[in-house]
Amino acid sequence: xxxxxxxxxxxxxxxxxxxxxxxxxxxxxxxxxxxxxxxxxxxxxxxxxxxxxxxxxxxxxxxxxxxxxxxxxxxxxxxxxxxxxxxxxxxxxxxxxxxxxxxxxxxxxxxxxxxxxxxxxxxxx
Numbered sequence: 001x002x003x004x005x006x007x008x009x010x011x012x013x014x015x016x017x018x019x020x021x022x023x024x025x026x027x028x029x030x031x032x033x034x035x036x037x038x039x040x041x042x043x044x045x046x047x048x049x050x051x052x053x054x055x056x057x058x059x060x061x062x063x064x065x066x067x068x069x070x071x072x073x074x075x076x077x078x079x080x081x082x083x084x085x086x087x088x089x090x091x092x093x094x095x096x097x098x099x100x101x102x103x104x105x106x107x108x109x110x111x112x113x114x115x116x117x118x119x120x121x122x123x124x125x
């Protein structure tokens with residue numbers, strides 16, 4: 001039986017060298033998110049929570065409504081994709097987080113985003 005609320009999140013990352021300035025401790029990354037509703041109930045993304053950690057273990061938390069100015073409604077079997085970015089003071093870092101969702105049945109739940117790495121190419125072995 002399919003769980004009623006089953007949101008899966010996948011992430012691809014990209015280093016944006018043209019927007020980065022290592023001399024000013026500025027490394028810019030894009031992350032491409034795909035949110036897939038594998039449950040049996042439509043759901044709407046209400047808010048987001050990110051925990052961003054740089055290579056010096058400095059942590060920044062971000063809370064906000066929706067993503068890229070939207071609160072997408074995702075039906076069972078559908079996906080929603082978007083691209084956003086992060087600026088770090090180190091060439092390697094990580095992000096993890098969650099989306100706070102509401103199902104069409106009125107149930108509030110979190111869709112977790114597993115930790116992913118932001119890294120300049122060849123910075124990690």
